[in-house]
Structure formats: structure tokens, C-alpha cells
Amino acid sequence: MLGMSDLSGFEVVEDPSAAEVIVVNTCGFIGPAKEESVETILEMARYKDEGACERLVVAGCLSQRYVGQLSGDMPEVDHFLGSSDMLRLGEILADKGERLMVGNPANYTIRATDPRRLTQRGHSAYVKIAEGCNRLCSFCAIPGIRGKQRSRPIADVVAEVENLVEQGVVEANLVSQDTIAYGRDLAERPNLAGLVTGLARVDGLRWLRLHYLYPETLSQELLDALRAHEAVLPYIDMPLQHASDSMLKRMRRGHGGRRVYDVIERLRNALPDMVFRTTFIVGHPGETEQDFGELCELVRWAEFDHVGVFLYSHEEDTHSGEMKDLVDEEVAKARQRKLMTLQRTISRKRTHALIGTEIEVLVDGPSEESEFLLDGRWWGQAPEVDGKIVLANGTARPGEIRRAIVTQAADYDLVGDLLSPEGTRDVPSPSLD
Ligand code: SF4
Known part of the structure; x- marks a missing residue:
């Protein structure tokens, strides 16, 4: 949408x-996200009077x-665009838009030729490799909102990353709803290993990271692709949920x-330096103390590097949304x-283990x-x-x-000294106290 506003000759301003x-x-897939979205809409609506x-x-x-409900409840909103109607912002900016522009999400998949403006720092970018999801996770409303999986062809993703690298990007973070299933919906059946291999060959791309890998038995071909290229980081982001x-x-x-245990072991064997991020849901209907105990046991055993813990959100139009044995919210x-407290102790152990080591930043x-x-x-x-x-000590x-050499560590953050390109410290590190 930022790309469309550029194309339409609009300037982006910071002050609403x-x-x-x-x-x-x-965002509209869980309760807190919906609340935040509605609050933001109401806050922005004020600027129609005050700005x-x-x-x-x-x-x-x-x-x-919720277009039906929102369009009735919020007369102050002039246009509604659906989750795959971003490019139609151009019609609105050209004064040719209707009020309701919510189409079928299945009709659109992002392409390298679509206008894009980077919102991250100029050297890092997220790259969407597919839209939608074909899985049936009982708690999840996303397939209903975003439609079935539509993967982009490898050549199209490579073309986008080449463009990004030309603009100064050195780090690409691949995202989708179900990254491991990349390509299964396309007639030519490309796969994630092929995509990773294609992207690893992009000249100038230094770091390639994969997000949202479903815990499937990973193919040897994918493990080999993760190991074969220097640009592909041994960083695994795999939402395990429970x-x-x-x-x-x-x-x-x-x-x-x-x-879950098998996949982690297989990955650790293939990628000994692996950094592992995961997310869990607690409080799903029917979760007992014993279930929760098993989850804590996994976290203790696996010693993950990064963990997110989400509260279950009871959502309509999902299978879990029909379940009656809800877990008390306070529980x-x-x-x-x-x-999170358990994980903090583990994270601290992991970050402290890095003190004294030399790492790429x-x-x-x-x-x-x-x-x-x-x-950094x-x-x-x-x-x-x-x-x-x-980073201290140098420019x-x-x-x-x-x-850099790691000199101090907190629960999640690190402090280090930059090394000169020759590998030596330039000047003594200033005190950080
Ligand atoms: S794989 Fe992810 S997006 Fe797809 S249904 Fe499951 S939780 Fe939702």
C-alpha cells in the first residue's frame, strides 16, 4: 500500500x-489484535474533525x-479494503474507489512487479513467498481470512530479492502462513529446498532466514539445502504450539x-549451531495441568533460544471456537x-554462553x-x-x-565489541555503566 501511494504521487507523512x-x-485473527485494530480506527477517525x-x-x-458489521457500525470509515485488495488503494487515491472493496482473497498473490516500499531499515526485508494456508488447525481463523495457499513461482521470489539487494538489502526473511508447504499448490511442484537454493545464489544477499516452518518431518533435501549455502542461516523458526x-x-x-521431539533432534543433528525460535499457545480448551506440565517439560528439555507464549483466543468460525471446556482466563x-519465566532462565543461560565468543553481526x-x-x-x-x-568499540x-566479541549478556540482549575488518579490537571498550 505504501508502494501504491508512491505510485499515485502521494507523500507519506508521520503526523496523522x-x-x-x-x-x-x-489484524483480525485473535481477540487482542481485533481490539487494537478497532481502537486505532476510532483514534484515527478523530482526525476527520481535528486534522x-x-x-x-x-x-x-x-x-x-467483519466487513458487514464494521461498515454498519462505523459510518466514519470511507473505504474498506480486504486482506488481498491492497493494490486497489490506487483507485481510492484516484478518487475512483467504492466504499466496500473487499474481494475474494484467493484472487491475489503478491508479485515481484507490485510496487513496494521498504518499511524496515533499508538493509533488511521480509519477503512473502506464499499467501493463505491449507491446514486445519482447530484454533486458527487465518485460512478463512486469507484463503487457500497460493505460492509464488521461484523465479518471481528471486526477482523480488534481486531487486531488494539492488536497493541495499543484505538480509531477507522469508515469511508465509506455512513456509514448509511452499510450492505444493503449484503445478510445477517447486519446493522450499529449491527456493532456498535459488535465493542463496543471489549475489549480494548475505543472510537468508526462514520463518514459520510447520513441524513436519523435514526432507533430507531441505536439510541439505539449509546446510549447503553460507547465506542460509541455521536459524529455525518453527511454531510448535504444544x-x-x-x-x-x-x-x-x-x-x-x-x-515434536523427533523434529528438534533431527534438526540439531543436521545443524549443530542451530538457533531455534518457537511459539506456543496456552489455555486452549481442554488443556489440563498435566498437558501444561508436558509443555514445560519440552521447554526444559529443548532449551530453545527464543520462545513466544500466546494466550488462546476463542474465535468464531473455528473448530476450537465450538468447544465448551474452556480454561479459566486467570489459569x-x-x-x-x-x-515465560521458565524460558527467561533458559534464554539467560543461552545468551550468557555467548560471552567471550566471536560472532557475525x-x-x-x-x-x-x-x-x-x-x-545490531x-x-x-x-x-x-x-x-x-x-555494539561498542568502533564505527x-x-x-x-x-x-564482534560478546562482552556482556542480559536475558535477551547482548553487548559486544566490534572488531576491525582485520579481526582486532580498535580501541578499548568504553564502560557501559
Ligand atoms: S498452519 Fe498456521 S496459518 Fe495454517 S491453520 Fe495452522 S496455525 Fe493457522
Whole structure:
């Protein structure tokens, strides 16, 4: 949508009171996301009275899911765009839009030729490799909102990444709803291993990271592709959701707890330096203390690097949304706190183990902590979700990949000294106290 506004000759302003058109891109798959989206729409609607706003546009998944209700309840909204109607923002900006522009999400898949403006720091980009999902996880409303899986051809993803690299991107983070199933919907049946291999050959792409891998038995071909190329990071982001057989069955994940342990072991054997990120849901209907205990046991055993713990959200039009044996909200919140506390201890152990080691870091830019420091991430830290490394001792450009020595560690963040390109420390490290 930012790309469309550029194409339409609009300038993006930071201050909403100065904007003639305000677009709220919403999320709508769980309760807290819906609340945040509605609050933001109402907050932005004020600028129709108090600011320059002439048109308020609501786009994205909330709009796709509840357009009937929202269009009745929110007369202040001028246009609704669905989750796959982003490019139709051009019609709105040209004053040719209707009020309801919510189409069938299955009709659109992003292409390399679509306009795009990077919203991350200029050297890092997310790349969407497919839209939609063919799985049946019982708690999940996403397939209903985003439609069946539509993968992009390998050549199209490669073309986009080549474009991004030309603009200065060195790190590409592949995303989709179900990355491991990439290509299964296309007639030529390309697969993730082929895509990774194609992208690893893009000259100038230094870091390639894969997000949202479903815990399937990983093919040898994929494991080989993850090992074969220097640019492909041994960073695995695999949402496991739970560990107990009964919960995984109720969640309709298509496998039991044994699979979870097996997949982790297989990955560790193939990628000894692996950094592993995962997410879990606690408080799903029917979750007992024993189920939760099994989840804690997995977390203790696996010693993951990064873990997100989400509270179950009871959603209409999902299979779990019909279930009656709900877990008390306070119990669910207590489980979330307990699991996060357990993980914090593990994370601290993992980050402290890095002290004294030399690691590759990507410099993001000046530090939020001090103008004399730089913020960066080592390859085990994905942008926005995994913490950062604060770099002392030296200068570097944003987007540079350098080596650093870890000198201090907190629960999730690190502190390090930049090394000169020759591998030596430039000057003594300033005290950070
Ligand atoms: S794989 Fe992910 S997006 Fe697809 S149904 Fe399951 S949780 Fe939802």
C-alpha cells in the first residue's frame, strides 16, 4: 500500500493530523489484535474533525473478516479494503474507489512487479513467498481470512530479492502462513529446498532466514539445502504450539508430541549451531495441568533460544471456537507467566554462553541507548522479535556485516565489541555503566 501511494504521487507523512488520507491496516485473527485494530480506527477517525483527514480507509484482515458489521457500525470509515485488495488503494487515491472493496482473497498473490516500499531499515526485508494456508488447525481463523495457499513461482521470489539487494538489502526473511508447504499448490511442484537454493545464489544477499516452518518431518533435501549455502542461516523458526498428545490432537495439528521431539533432534543433528525460535499457545480448551506440565517439560528439555507464549483466543468460525471446556482466563494467564519465566532462565543461560565468543553481526544503526554505540543483531536474532546486540568499540555503516566479541549478556540482549575488518579490537571498550 505504501508502494501504491508512491505510485499515485502521494507523500507519506508521520503526523496523522497532517494526512489527507489515513489508511489503517488491521489484524483480525485473535481477540487482542481485533481490539487494537478497532481502537486505532476510532483514534484515527478523530482526525476527520481535528486534522486534515478527508478519507479514512480500513484495510486488512479485520476488514476482510467483519466487513458487514464494521461498515454498519462505523459510518466514519470511507473505504474498506480486504486482506488481498491492497493494490486497489490506487483507485481510492484516484478518487475512483467504492466504499466496500473487499474481494475474494484467493484472487491475489503478491508479485515481484507490485510496487513496494521498504518499511524496515533499508538493509533488511521480509519477503512473502506464499499467501493463505491449507491446514486445519482447530484454533486458527487465518485460512478463512486469507484463503487457500497460493505460492509464488521461484523465479518471481528471486526477482523480488534481486531487486531488494539492488536497493541495499543484505538480509531477507522469508515469511508465509506455512513456509514448509511452499510450492505444493503449484503445478510445477517447486519446493522450499529449491527456493532456498535459488535465493542463496543471489549475489549480494548475505543472510537468508526462514520463518514459520510447520513441524513436519523435514526432507533430507531441505536439510541439505539449509546446510549447503553460507547465506542460509541455521536459524529455525518453527511454531510448535504444544507438546502433549491430547492437546495436539485437539488442535488438529496432524501429529503428536513424539514428532515434536523427533523434529528438534533431527534438526540439531543436521545443524549443530542451530538457533531455534518457537511459539506456543496456552489455555486452549481442554488443556489440563498435566498437558501444561508436558509443555514445560519440552521447554526444559529443548532449551530453545527464543520462545513466544500466546494466550488462546476463542474465535468464531473455528473448530476450537465450538468447544465448551474452556480454561479459566486467570489459569491461562498464570500458565503463560510460568512458561515465560521458565524460558527467561533458559534464554539467560543461552545468551550468557555467548560471552567471550566471536560472532557475525549485522549493524542496524545508531543505538537507542547512546549516540556512542551501535545497535545490531547477530545472526541468531531475527529483526523485531529476538532482541539485539549493542555494539561498542568502533564505527560501522548500517547494513554492514562485521565480526564482534560478546562482552556482556542480559536475558535477551547482548553487548559486544566490534572488531576491525582485520579481526582486532580498535580501541578499548568504553564502560557501559
Ligand atoms: S498452519 Fe498456521 S496459518 Fe495454517 S491453520 Fe495452522 S496455525 Fe493457522
